[in-house]
Amino acid sequence: MTQGAELILGGVRSGKSAYAEAQAGASGLAVHVIATATAGDAEMAARIATHRARRPTDWITHEVETALAQALAQTAAPDRCLLVDCLGLWVSNLLHAGEAVFAAERAALLDRLPALPGRVLLVSNEVGWGLVPTHALARRFADELGWLNQAVAQRCGRVVLLAAGLPLVLKDTP
Helix, strand or coil: CEEEEEEEEECCCCCHHHHHHHHHHHCCCEEEEEECCCCCCHHHHHHHHHHHHHCCCCCEEEECCCCHHHHHHHHCCCCEEEEEECHHHHHHHHHHHCHHHHHHHHHHHHHHHHHCCCEEEEEEECCCCCCCCCCHHHHHHHHHHHHHHHHHHHHEEEEEEEECCEEEEEEECC
């Protein structure tokens, strides 16, 4: 279990990214954002721009589509706070990259996470409260992200759920 790692869960527009950004800013550490989103259309580009505009200018952003564990290993340091936003988009990227990439990258993240120095904030979507999707790929996404969230939560010292912008601490291991 990683004491310095925190999983921040929530639904769409729950406030999870803003909460994670506030936690990173309050850490007193140099902040590196590991962004997993890609701007496939104008609406997504606008969402990415909103996130970027909210962040302080001294934060360093790394854009990562699939190789998250490698990016974390290269960026983590005792004097840094890494903010991963978000695991849901990362899982989507992996599912589109193919089965071999998905399995290898998921395993690499879960393997590497407990050994990372510094503070790590991982933002993810809570998918357990919605309807079962009617499309096979959407069902696979919900299943895989739900299982990943459970595995990451086991490896984190702190897990917080955001609802209506309010944090609810689910786990806080001293």
